[in-house]
Amino acid sequence: xxxxxxxxxxxxxxxxxxxxxxxxxxxxxxxxxxxxxxxxxxxxxxxxxxxxxxxxxxxxxxxxxxxxxxxxxxxxxxxxxxxxxxxxxxxxxxxxxxxxxxxxxxxxxxxxxxxxxxxxxxxxxxxxxxxxxxxxxxxxxxxxxxxxxxxxxxxxxxxxxxxxxxxxxxxxxxxxxxxxxxxxxxxxxxxxxxxxxxxxxxxxxxxxxxxxxxxxxxxxxxxxxxxxxxxxxxxxxxxxxxxxxxxxxxxxxxxxxxxxxxxxxxxxxxxxxxxxxxxxxxxxxxxxxxxxxxxxxxxxxxxxxxxxxxxxxxxxxxxxxxxxxxxxxxxxxxxxxxxxxxxxxxxxxxxxxxxxxxxxxxxxxxxxxxxxxxxxxxxxxxxxxxxxxxxxxxxxxxxxxxxxxxxxxxxxxxxxx
Amino acid sequence: xxxxxxxxxxxxxxxxxxxxxxxxxxxxxxxxxxxxxxxxxxxxxxxxxxxxxxxxxxxxxxxxxxxxxxxxxxxxxxxxxxxxxxxxxxxxxxxxxxxxxxxxxxxxxxxxxxxxxxxxxxxxxxxxxxxxxxxxxxxxxxxxxxxxxxxxxxxxxxxxxxxxxxxxx
Numbered sequence: 001x002x003x004x005x006x007x008x009x010x011x012x013x014x015x016x017x018x019x020x021x022x023x024x025x026x027x028x029x030x031x032x033x034x035x036x037x038x039x040x041x042x043x044x045x046x047x048x049x050x051x052x053x054x055x056x057x058x059x060x061x062x063x064x065x066x067x068x069x070x071x072x073x074x075x076x077x078x079x080x081x082x083x084x085x086x087x088x089x090x091x092x093x094x095x096x097x098x099x100x101x102x103x104x105x106x107x108x109x110x111x112x113x114x115x116x117x118x119x120x121x122x123x124x125x126x127x128x129x130x131x132x133x134x135x136x137x138x139x140x141x142x143x144x145x146x147x148x149x150x151x152x153x154x155x156x157x158x159x160x161x162x163x164x165x166x167x168x169x170x171x172x173x174x175x176x177x178x179x180x181x182x183x184x185x186x187x188x189x190x191x192x193x194x195x196x197x198x199x200x201x202x203x204x205x206x207x208x209x210x211x212x213x214x215x216x217x218x219x220x221x222x223x224x225x226x227x228x229x230x231x232x233x234x235x236x237x238x239x240x241x242x243x244x245x246x247x248x249x250x251x252x253x254x255x256x257x258x259x260x261x262x263x264x265x266x267x268x269x270x271x272x273x274x275x276x277x278x279x280x281x282x283x284x285x286x287x288x289x290x291x292x293x294x295x296x297x298x299x300x301x302x303x304x305x306x307x308x309x310x311x312x313x314x315x316x317x318x319x320x321x322x323x324x325x326x327x328x329x330x331x332x333x334x335x336x337x338x339x340x341x342x343x344x345x346x347x348x349x350x351x352x353x354x355x356x357x358x359x360x361x362x363x364x365x366x367x368x369x370x371x372x373x374x375x376x377x378x379x380x381x382x383x384x385x386x387x388x389x390x391x392x393x394x395x396x397x398x399x400x401x402x403x404x405x406x407x408x409x410x411x412x413x414x415x416x417x
Numbered sequence: 418x419x420x421x422x423x424x425x426x427x428x429x430x431x432x433x434x435x436x437x438x439x440x441x442x443x444x445x446x447x448x449x450x451x452x453x454x455x456x457x458x459x460x461x462x463x464x465x466x467x468x469x470x471x472x473x474x475x476x477x478x479x480x481x482x483x484x485x486x487x488x489x490x491x492x493x494x495x496x497x498x499x500x501x502x503x504x505x506x507x508x509x510x511x512x513x514x515x516x517x518x519x520x521x522x523x524x525x526x527x528x529x530x531x532x533x534x535x536x537x538x539x540x541x542x543x544x545x546x547x548x549x550x551x552x553x554x555x556x557x558x559x560x561x562x563x564x565x566x567x568x569x570x571x572x573x574x575x576x577x578x579x580x581x582x583x584x585x586x
Contacts, residue, residue, distance in 0.1 A: 024560050041447030041487055048570050051577055065445070072445035122485040122509055138487035138513035139447070144573040148580070152560070186432055187479035191508050220479060222508055275432060361441040361484070382436040382483060389459035 002250025004158035005225045006193035009133040009247055013116040014153075021157040021256070030115040032137075032145040033059040035101045035357075036066060036073070038120035039080045041139035046146060052087055053146040059091040059110060059119075060084055061101035064357045066094075069364035099329030099355030102126040102297040106210065107329055112236055112244035113228040118145055123297050123379065125221065128213035129206060130236070131228030131246055133193075136217065156193040156222045157256040163200040165263035170413040172307070173208030174299060174377070174397035176200065177215040177224075178269040179261065182279030190220035192256065195249065197227070200263035206231050207303040214298045215379050218276040268412050270375070271395040274383045282400045283412035289394070291374040292323040292405035293386075294350075296360045299377035299398050300328030302335045308402035309341040311413055312348040318408030323350035324359060324366045350405070362386045368393075375404045418518060418566050422499045422536040423546075424473040426528045427464065431477030435510065438481070438489040452488050453495030470497035473536070475528040478503060481510025490514040500536060502526055502543065515561055516569035524554035 003011065003018060011019045013027035034042050039060060046053065060080050065073035084092035091110075098104045102123055105111050113131030118124065120142040127134035137151065145151045163176055181188070194216050201209065209226050216224025228246045236244070270285050272278040294300070294308050305327060317323045325345045327333040333354060336342050342352050359366030360378040368374055368387030373394065376386065381393035394410060403413035436459075443455045457464040474480075474493065480503040481489060490513045493501070501514070504525040514521050520538055528534060532547035543552040556562065564572055 024558060037441075037444045038485060038487070041491075044447055045570060049573055049577060070445070076445055120485055120487075122483065124485075136485040136509045138485055138509060138516060140487060140516050140569050141512060144569055147573060148576055150576075152564075186482060187505060187507075190479065190505055220482065220507060361436075363441050363444075380434075380436070380483060382434045384440055384459040385436050 001254060002252035004193065004249045004253045004255065005195055005227065005247055006133050006156055006158055006223060009114060009116055010153055010155055019155045021155050023155045025153055025155060026150050027116055027153050028150055029057065029118050029145055031057050031059055031110050031117045032142050033061060033101060033105060033119035033124065034139065034142050035064050035121050036062045036077045036080055037064040038139045038142065040076045042120060042143040043079050043083045045140045046143040049143070049147045051147040053089065054149045055087060055089045057149055058089050058146050059105065060089060061093045061098055061104050062095060063099060063101045063355070064361070065363055066356060069358070097330065099332070100297045100300060100357055102214065103300065103328040103332065106130065107239065107331055109236065109239040109241045112240050113232065113246040114244055118142065118151060122217045123214050125216045125223045126210050126214040126297060128216060128223045128225040129209035130232050131225060133223050133225065135222050154191065156191055158193040158195055159189060160255040160258045161194055161196045162198040162258070163261045163263050164198045165200055167200055167263045167266065170268050170399040171266050172397040172399065173204055173211035175266050175269045177212045178271055178276070178279045178395065179266050180259070181215065181219045181276050183259070184219055186218060186275050186277045187220045189216065192221055194219070194221045194224040196224065201226060202229065205303055206235050207301040210301070211298055215276070218379055268397060268400050270400065270410055271381055273381050273392040273394070276379070276381060276395060281412070282396060282410055283415060285394070285410045287373060288409050289321055289375050289404055290372040291366065291368065292321055292401050293359055293366060293374055293376040293378065294324070294398055294401050295326030295328060296357070296378040297328060298379040300326060300332065302332050304377065304398040305332065305336050305341050308398045309344040311399060311402040311416065312350070312406065313344050315348055315406050317349045317405045321405050321408050323405040325350050325352045326359065327355055329355050359386060375401050375410055377401050418520065419499065420537070420539045422473065422538065424471040424499050424534060425469065426473055426475050426530060426532040426534055427468065428528060428530045429474060429476040432479045432482055433476055434483035435481060435486050435489040436483055439486065439492045444486060444488055447488065447491065449491040449495030452492035456492040456496050465496065468496040468498065471499055472497055473534050474498055474501040475526060476501065476503040478505040480506050482507040485509045487513045487517065490517055490519045494519055515565050518565060518568050520565060522554050524552055526552050
């Protein structure tokens with residue numbers, strides 16, 4: 001019987017010829033990542049093992065509450081620095097050297113086709129866009145993986161999603177994944193692997209594919225894998241660490257379910273509060289906004305910034321709106337600077353900051369007040385996600401965020417005069 | 418781990434996410450008692466004060482969705498919760514809970530706030546003593562049952578011990 005991509009990657013890493021859905025296997029991981037929030041509990045657990053970490057497989061990234069928002073977060077970040085120093089872990093990305101963890105895992109060449117990567121952050125599933133099986137785990141098991149290099153996995157059932165056809169103007173990867181989540185619901189892929197196919201997916205730049213894989217977790221999925229192609233290989237050319245071998249599904253792989261979508265029918269979408277499945281076309285949502293947020297592991301890449309800057313060029317953010325732009329990494333920031341995008345944002349009255357996860361999870365740097373509403377390029381619109389429990393988050397692609405920032409209401413960029 | 422649990426119900430709806438269980442602004446400690454002070458602060462402000470040792474959460478599906486924060490099951494343990502009963506759980510929350518010793522039961526049951534449940538973890542039985550209705554649920558696979566019982570920390574120590582002595586795990 002043939003295998004899906006997730007089944008093959010798990011079988012290879014478990015030293016097995018084949019595996020079947022629902023089986024529990026012990027598999028060797030290629031990398032384990034923690035951030036400053038999930039790191040502290042992991043380091044505390046690690047101390048109980050009387051072991052040394054497998055340094056070359058361990059990646060430590062400071063991104064959630066750095067630069068530190070208060071003394072407690074400063075102590076938390078310090079614990080990561082101390083852990084890195086004590087064991088000589090070189091893959092430690094501190095303030096000013098890195099950025100949002102998933103962007104760094106990709107930029108620095110940790111993520112690659114066929115790899116099995118775990119991270120104590122739910123959006124670790126982002127690297128599925130490069131053909132990896134990557135998935136979120138907890139802090140204690142991250143510590144365990146650092147010590148043993150292994151972890152248990154339940155082999156997921158796989159669902160096949162096919163998107164055929166040509167995408168319209170300002171329709172992005174974000175709209176494809178919001179459309180899918182709107183269709184199957186926030187638990188539509190619970191415990192499962194999503195595999196994505198079709199001409200619309202193939203036509204997407206890597207950045208949009210990362211957006212799709214990033215939000216697989218918002219449907220409950222373990223991972224969202226896109227078969228790697230030339231775009232992935234050329235991106236990895238001068239950055240990947242070590243060798244990799246692409247993994248593809250067998251012709252006779254067994255899928256639990258298949259879903260098909262027509263790209264031409266997908267429009268710029270928003271997900272209304274308080275679940276990513278509450279989707280509607282942006283043109284049909286008539287609400288004013290107080291804040292527009294562009295950034296995050298979902299949509300903080302250079303392509304996203306270019307898209308928003310093109311819309312904002314020569315225009316101004318609505319006087320009642322604060323727009324916050326947060327490039328996802330140092331290198332995205334540098335590139336945006338070189339291309340003059342940051343100048344465009346600032347000329348439009350947007351606030352630009354260095355990379356951090358802060359605002360996306362209501363941590364700091366952009367927290368919403370009671371009753372405020374934000375259109376955001378991020379991935380979650382849960383109750384209180386970006387601040388006060390009675391604030392609201394509308395998820396959208398970077399073009400919708402930029403267009404809405406200008407008009408002061410949720411706006412389909414195609415309707416911008 | 419206790420095989421028999423009797424406790425009072427806190428009832429929740431579908432899709433309880435980890436931001437509801439413990440808002441992100443409190444993620445500056447891993448201490449379960451400290452985290453418990455803010456459990457469900459935005460959605461059930463009476464929970465942190467009112468939860469007693471031995472209480473049980475009964476919820477709709479997809480409990481624990483969202484972030485990977487192990488702080489969520491830690492906060493529930495800190496609040497004295499002994500198990501969570503729901504038709505389905507988000508996968509990272511599921512892993513985290515099993516790893517740190519919070520039993521999760523995949524079962525859809527009728528129960529209201531304040532009902533008293535009697536749970537037999539080994540034999541997969543629940544009785545809602547307030548309504549008299551009985552339910553059965555499939556036990557966890559052996560591997561997970563052992564992990565829940567032993568705990569991830571002890572399990573990892575054993576694995577490392579076996580590796581050091583040259584054995585296979």
